[in-house]
Amino acid sequence: MKLINSTRGTVIAQDLIKAHSFWSRFKGLMLKRDMPHDAALHLRPCSSIHTFFMKFSIDVIYIDEQNVVVGIEKHLEPGKIGGRFKSARSVIELPAGTLRDLSTGDTVAFAEKNQAI
Template identity: 60%
Template structure:
């Protein structure tokens, strides 16, 4: 899937995998050696994340039910617990630095396209 910022028409990532089952949400990016610069993982349902057993930092975009960005965390290091955002229904995990590179901000809307 591709992750597109609807407000700016910018592609945030063009290789987003889905984690919609219990096992795929549980596993997430744990034990992976890295994540490609253009990749991401959409986890749903999900309102918070952790980076235990991860080997790299990530950016996290928290989305509400309308795919509007309600929270962003930059460069969350391995072994940490992410913030909780009351309206978050899903998250997208991206390589560290994606937020700054794409100028994505809270309040914008994203689309996941095949």
Template identity: 40%
Template structure:
């Protein structure tokens, strides 16, 4: 289990994990538009899990700082965590 912070408004989604030196939690981003993310201004590598409206993981990627990624389909949620901090697989369902 991992502590989760929720980014459910414009400002929280805008800032995300930028400028953080390290984290011991996951950031759950509630999306309104699109399914792309970037790691500009990030200081460490993250694992990113894209979830559908049923909270099922359908895409997973590891991103170093200053990268861009667009999911294979529209996501409702994005979970960002420090690289290798949790073990989720495509098809897993989250409960939050």
């Protein structure tokens, strides 16, 4: 799947991986060596994260039930606890430095890879 900023009509990530089960959320990015520059991990349900046992920094998008961005963290380093955003219902983790053209209040969408934006 692709992750799209539907407010601005831009692609955020070409390869979105879903982590929607308990075990896939639990494992997340722990112990991974890195993350491809065009990848993202969608954790749902999820309202907060940590980077314990991670080996690289990440950018984080917190979204509500309507996929509106309610929080953003850039360059969250390994061994840290992410922010707490009251209305967040899911979280998207991306390689550090990925988020350039995204703001709180933007809406994100999930699309099949071959689907046009």
